[in-house]
Amino acid sequence: DAGVIQSPRHEVTEMGQEVTLRCKPISGHDYLFWYRQTMMRGLELLIYFNNNVPIDDSGMPEDRFSAKMPNASFSTLKIQPSEPRDSAVYFCASGRDRNSPLHFGNGTRLTVT
Amino acid sequence: EDQVTQSPEALRLQEGESSSLNCSYTVSGLRGLFWYRQDPGKGPEFLFTLYSAGEEKEKERLKATLTKKESFLHITAPKPEDSATYLCAVQALGRGGADGLTFGKGTHLIIQP
Numbered sequence: 228d229a230g231v232i233q234s235p236r237h238e239v240t241e242m243g244q245e246v247t248l249r250c251k252p253i254s255g256h257d258y259l260f261w262y263r264q265t266m267m268r269g270l271e272l273l274i275y276f277n278n279n280v281p282i283d284d285s286g287m288p289e290d291r292f293s294a295k296m297p298n299a300s301f302s303t304l305k306i307q308p309s310e311p312r313d314s315a316v317y318f319c320a321s322g323r324d325r326n327s328p329l330h331f332g333n334g335t336r337l338t339v340t
Numbered sequence: 341e342d343q344v345t346q347s348p349e350a351l352r353l354q355e356g357e358s359s360s361l362n363c364s365y366t367v368s369g370l371r372g373l374f375w376y377r378q379d380p381g382k383g384p385e386f387l388f389t390l391y392s393a394g395e396e397k398e399k400e401r402l403k404a405t406l407t408k409k410e411s412f413l414h415i416t417a418p419k420p421e422d423s424a425t426y427l428c429a430v431q432a433l434g435r436g437g438a439d440g441l442t443f444g445k446g447t448h449l450i451i452q453p
Binding site for chain 2: 231260262268269270271272275283286318320326328329330331332333334
């Protein structure tokens with residue numbers, strides 16, 4: 228099992244540009260989560276999907292953020308336009324069911340200048 | 341609102357010096373409490389799930405315990421490879437169907453040879 232795969236590992240962009248982060252969950256996992264990690268706030272849940280359907284997006288900071296899951300093996304998190312305060316490590320995680328532990332990818336470190 | 345507070349923020353121990361990490365939580369109803377380990381540049385790695393007060397789980401030099409208000413991660417005779425950030429997270433019951441985890445900010449543990 229390859230685990231949760233995220234790309235890119237690092238992203239550096241200028242303020243105002245569009246950023247797209249990608250995630251491939253573990254095959255057979257029904258739940259997919261997007262988290263953001265900063266020193267100040269720790270790990271924060273942004274949005275999660277169950278069977279490709281968005282269930283709770285209350286953690287998405289504002290309309291500049293959007294997430295999609297077009298099929299069971301792929302999800303994207305898009306920021307448009309990006310701002311310096313979006314700089315953080317973004318993690319994708321998947322889980323087999325609602326009671327299973329989450330498996331995290333190694334994250335995308337986003338720097339917005 | 342679910343809250344998780346971990347202490348201490350950082351802990352430096354000598355190899356072989358046992359200690360405990362604390363996780364205090366406030367949640368309307370606890371579905372489960374999770375411990376994760378995070379190494380630099382990596383995503384969190386699952387260690388334990390605890391579901392009810394009095395439950396204990398062990399893995400090598402680590403033992404996790406749970407009460408109605410807090411959890412402890414006991415580290416016995418640690419080795420340098422145990423150095424990492426340890427994260428605690430809670431999963432609440434029936435929060436509008438939400439299944440995501442609420443994380444603490446972690447304890448950064450350093451084991452010196």
